[in-house]
Amino acid sequence: MKTVNLKVKRFDPATRKSKFQDYQVEVDDSAAVLDAIIEVREYQDETLAVRCSCRSAICGSCAMRVNGHAKLACMTKVSSVSPNGETIVVEPLGNAEPVKDLVADMGPFWAKVKQVQPWLKPSLPAPDREYIAPQEAMQDLVGAVNCIMCGACVSDCTVLEVDKNFIGPAALAKAYRFVGDPRETQTARDERLSQLSKYGGIWDCTHCYECVQVCPKDVAPMERILDIRRAAVAAGFRDNNGTRHSDSFARSVKHTGSLDEFRLLPESLGLDDIAAQLKFVPTALRAIAKGKVPSPLHHKRPGAEHVTRIFDEMEKE
């Protein structure tokens, strides 16, 4: 047995105020954080609200922030987050409104999942027997399919923190589950990719790896977002700053071995988008005043011909 010190963020729906409350409980050495919270609720304070069901990392209902990062409380050992008896801070999921104490409102989470139309749109009429899908194609979807909709990734997503309009990691990972499914019709897939390429979609992810870090099921939502980006670009949805940025980046590295920052900004914005270009003029002028604008004469690195060759050979394949 060991003593656990918990600092729990409690939200009172009547006053709509949050405050931290300290608890101390005795639990088994192998206990999970959820066990400690349940111990509190059962024997010390029955008003403490927490959501859980399977206690086996399957149902996804016990996700919350433990010491600042989203985790499944039932899967997180006390010994891993408090090796020397340090106080464990527990809070409800981030990027969500609390309902009461550790229970967060999952309404907006499900609304975003619905937004990506999480159902298969196969060609009709249906075949006599089942739709056949090749093994490799389905294996590629295993990551996305493993999602248990716990909301940990959404809790810690850095873009959702500043923009509620972003579809977010869980729903985008779910979208890939259908984008990558060979049973979808071409039309349905194109329609999805067109929607997902818009504002709030795949190009708004900032590549911060928070969702990859916290996902308890190795869905790696950010990697799934990159999968959709590749699919969208390949399907011809190229009229966006993300694709232009990627093209400009690749062009300069391919031909010179290094990144041509002088061209990257204007080429990403689109050379004809004068309004967007103008927004960056003050930044550029300040940098020039400090003598730190990259040279417009971008020199090749020595050995650049090998970089070009590698690009050529790999692009051909």
Add this chain to the structure above:
Amino acid sequence: MRYAYYPGCVSQGGTPELFTAMKAVGEALGFTLEHLKEAACTGAGVLQERDPELGDTLNARTFAMAEKRGLPLMTICSTCQGVMGQANYRLKADPEYRTFINKYLKPEGLEYKGTTEVKHFMWVLVEDYGLNRLKEHVRRPLTGITLAPFYGCYVLRPSKKLGYEEHPRRDTYLEQIITALGATPADYSGKTRCCGFPILTMNRTNSLRMAGDHLLEAQETGADAMVTPCPLCHLNLDGQQPEAAAVRKVQLNLPVIHLPQMVGVALGIEPKALGLNKHIVSTRAFAAKVPA
């Protein structure tokens, strides 16, 4: 302390003061840095997104160059470190994959055998050089100065692929270095978050909101400056600070210094020789506060 040196594109482009500062600090600490001038861009995650194998090939090429010299590889950019670290993780784990990638290196007479270590200067200071040894070189301790650490995503996540199993405290090294130099680290939640730079051209408003929020939070701790091991974070946090302040409708005036600049100041190197005059947000008040 001899390393194959990979300074990255940005320290040779948009933040030249970082390159200057590392050179001065490397000399003062007795580092021998063999600049791999033929090494290509790491791909910064952007090339990896287009074609993961292409990205790994460019990085395997760099690792092979270091391996040939029998040296570990040192970077001064969180993004380069993360991208290279992940590439190395894949290449080391899978000999078959390495054989596949090596096909493309062969015409240049290169082969990667999977033995190169890739380490950010921040990791080198703590793990190889040692903070006690660093302390011996401090001429002007940063006493009375508070510094807000800002790591950059790529040296933190995904921790599984960045050597955290072997070195679990890598997420505290900035604070450790700040303390070793005599300053006080500021604690705030944004220190491990994203600066917003990757989406600057895709969604400028969100990018600036992110930078603005972290700068404001750090400023409100009373920090004299922010310190970062990532030049890409620097481009947003320093380069775009006036715009970030405007988007968030707040006053921001927080100098953002590169890790080697902070070390250099404590070693007694002149601010100008560290490029501290090249910043968008003036570093003068910070430099003046350092006890003589």
